[in-house]
Amino acid sequence: MMEPTAAERPKKKATPTGLNGRRALPPNVSNEEEDEVPTMETIGLMPRGFTLKDALEVQEIFLFNREYDRNKREHHTDKYYNLKLIVRRGQPFHIQITFTRQYNPEKDQFWIEYVIGRYPQENKGTYIVVPLVQELQSGKWGATITHSNDRTIDLNVMPAANCIVGKFRMYVATLTPAGILRTRRNPNTDTYILFNPWCAEDSVYLDDEQERQEYVLNDLGTIFYGDPESIRTRSWNFGQFEEGILDACLYLMDKAQLDLSGRGNPIKISRVGSAMINSKDDEGVVVGSWNNMYEYGVPPSVWTGSVDILLEYHSSKQPVRYGQCWVFTGVFNTFLRCLGIPARVVTNFSSAHDNDANLQMDFFLDENGKVDSHLTKDSIWNYHCWNEAWMSRPDLPVGFGGWQVVDSTPQENSDGMYRCGPASVQAVKHGHVCFQFDAPFVYAEVNSDVVYLKAMKDGRRIVQKVDKTHIGKLIVTKEVGTNRMKDITGLYKFEEGTEEERLALETALMYGVKTHRAQDVVPSTEVDMDFVVGDTTLGNDIKVKITFKNNSQTRYTATAYLSGNIVFYTGVAKCEFKNHNFDVTLEPMKAQTVEVLIKSSEYMSQLLEQAFLHFFITARVNETENILAKQKTIALKIPPLVLKVSF
Numbered sequence: 001m002m003e004p005t006a007a008e009r010p011k012k013k014a015t016p017t018g019l020n021g022r023r024a025l026p027p028n029v030s031n032e033e034e035d036e037v038p039t040m041e042t043i044g045l046m047p048r049g050f051t052l053k054d055a056l057e058v059q060e061i062f063l064f065n066r067e068y069d070r071n072k073r074e075h076h077t078d079k080y081y082n083l084k085l086i087v088r089r090g091q092p093f094h095i096q097i098t099f100t101r102q103y104n105p106e107k108d109q110f111w112i113e114y115v116i117g118r119y120p121q122e123n124k125g126t127y128i129v130v131p132l133v134q135e136l137q138s139g140k141w142g143a144t145i146t147h148s149n150d151r152t153i154d155l156n157v158m159p160a161a162n163c164i165v166g167k168f169r170m171y172v173a174t175l176t177p178a179g180i181l182r183t184r185r186n187p188n189t190d191t192y193i194l195f196n197p198w199c200a201e202d203s204v205y206l207d208d209e210q211e212r213q214e215y216v217l218n219d220l221g222t223i224f225y226g227d228p229e230s231i232r233t234r235s236w237n238f239g240q241f242e243e244g245i246l247d248a249c250l251y252l253m254d255k256a257q258l259d260l261s262g263r264g265n266p267i268k269i270s271r272v273g274s275a276m277i278n279s280k281d282d283e284g285v286v287v288g289s290w291n292n293m294y295e296y297g298v299p300p301s302v303w304t305g306s307v308d309i310l311l312e313y314h315s316s317k318q319p320v321r322y323g324q325c326w327v328f329t330g331v332f333n334t335f336l337r338c339l340g341i342p343a344r345v346v347t348n349f350s351s352a353h354d355n356d357a358n359l360q361m362d363f364f365l366d367e368n369g370k371v372d373s374h375l376t377k378d379s380i381w382n383y384h385c386w387n388e389a390w391m392s393r394p395d396l397p398v399g400f401g402g403w404q405v406v407d408s409t410p411q412e413n414s415d416g417m418y419r420c421g422p423a424s425v426q427a428v429k430h431g432h433v434c435f436q437f438d439a440p441f442v443y444a445e446v447n448s449d450v451v452y453l454k455a456m457k458d459g460r461r462i463v464q465k466v467d468k469t470h471i472g473k474l475i476v477t478k479e480v481g482t483n484r485m486k487d488i489t490g491l492y493k494f495e496e497g498t499e500e501e502r503l504a505l506e507t508a509l510m511y512g513v514k515t516h517r518a519q520d521v522v523p524s525t526e527v528d529m530d531f532v533v534g535d536t537t538l539g540n541d542i543k544v545k546i547t548f549k550n551n552s553q554t555r556y557t558a559t560a561y562l563s564g565n566i567v568f569y570t571g572v573a574k575c576e577f578k579n580h581n582f583d584v585t586l587e588p589m590k591a592q593t594v595e596v597l598i599k600s601s602e603y604m605s606q607l608l609e610q611a612f613l614h615f616f617i618t619a620r621v622n623e624t625e626n627i628l629a630k631q632k633t634i635a636l637k638i639p640p641l642v643l644k645v646s647f
Contacts, residue, residue: 350473
């Protein structure tokens, strides 16, 4: 077998020309669509006396595609519930071809073709003629004969380590005196080629076997939510190997009209996926809803896995209702792992949603210290889930590959669509927010300051307090090999107050993040205020203890205000259930505690799904007119259910 010459290669079917001023072929954006490949292509005149009986024809192709066969076991694809051959790029696989007569390497010539899409082109990687070589080269297309016996030959085929990821149609062509004789279209020989984290030449290569087992092959996961003081877990069935899921994931790229030539690039695929998982502007997979209204679908908390969502979307071609951040994240994780991109779910507690990209959450208070809801537009999510995908970043300087933030929850528009990432975690940590994609938004999610400003009647805004530790309190993911929580906050940010943290902030400001308006504010330390919330078991009364500490030699009085709200996990208030004003006298160099009792009847009737209690306490020191402010979000604890069985 020799690689065919240019004259001998099959000529592709004529396609429309003049479709526009620049391209002769329509966009090749569908893995599902096919062209017709001729089984016989004549070259010149038919030799006298030649009949097809003399030609070398393919009788059978055996792909070793069962889950117990060597191909799927060696390529870590034996878990896929799919009867077709599934292999990973950059790694050889084994096939067997039986001809109608004995193969003579001195006289006979044949080759293998892989074709994807309707308008295949060799220079686009959508039409591949696999050359026969003496020895396979790492990461490059090639085939070598390993055994020949009468009419049957065994071959090892090596896909390129950067080839397109998708479902290829396979043909075997032989050269005859009359022309090229090709096998007929046979869906049973279709071959899926996926990303390969086991291959060093692949852009998603991950060098730790335990991490590959976790981030590629584990189909079950744990998603963390709640608040840092009361972290809860939600089990999620990613189900990336279930029947129909691989085809559903490939359909998402077709739906997004991602050109097939770009489907070997994990950067493009993860960015397209972050847009397609939500339905905001492209009729993607899941419709988001945060208003507690789910009449036309399923409440987000009902979902326990990705399989039903993806299969329903693939069959109906309509967005599935409804989801919130952990649903988007769970489905996106399935998409990435199914295609072979290492991925994990990350939860950021106290996650900033910075509407004006000024790196601060602005909370406006009136002159009496009460929150002005009309001026306050930024929100702090109690928690927010996103994904990390592992890949190299050849588009960035060396050192910014590895984990990349990709977020499919529709929050802000990025290049005309609701999507986010991939943003290098390393770039976020060091403040290099100039690197694509969406690094400034991710940086703000974990690094914003909470700024309390007094809104004066004359239009002035006076900064009262800056809280630099409230946002990004804790960032976690599931630990490799267990269901325990792993703290990865240190991957995203340096410890507050360190020289490294200051340098990262200065770098972010230099690269375009808007300047802090409040970065030079020196808070008053004469009077401090803090509070703790007692037992928050559902159905019980709740005690809130507010402690004031006067650090000066002066006696002060203060007017304080407590607001208790039922909030969605996104930080948006549903209603206020407690509004309490009180005065306190602060003796010099002393602390004083005030206790506020909240009856269960005050909040129980207002609860909703995924509800949290949010307490906002402000106090105005009458003598200095300084404003003290503090806020906390508390998750209600579900009382334990105890079953006693008597015999």
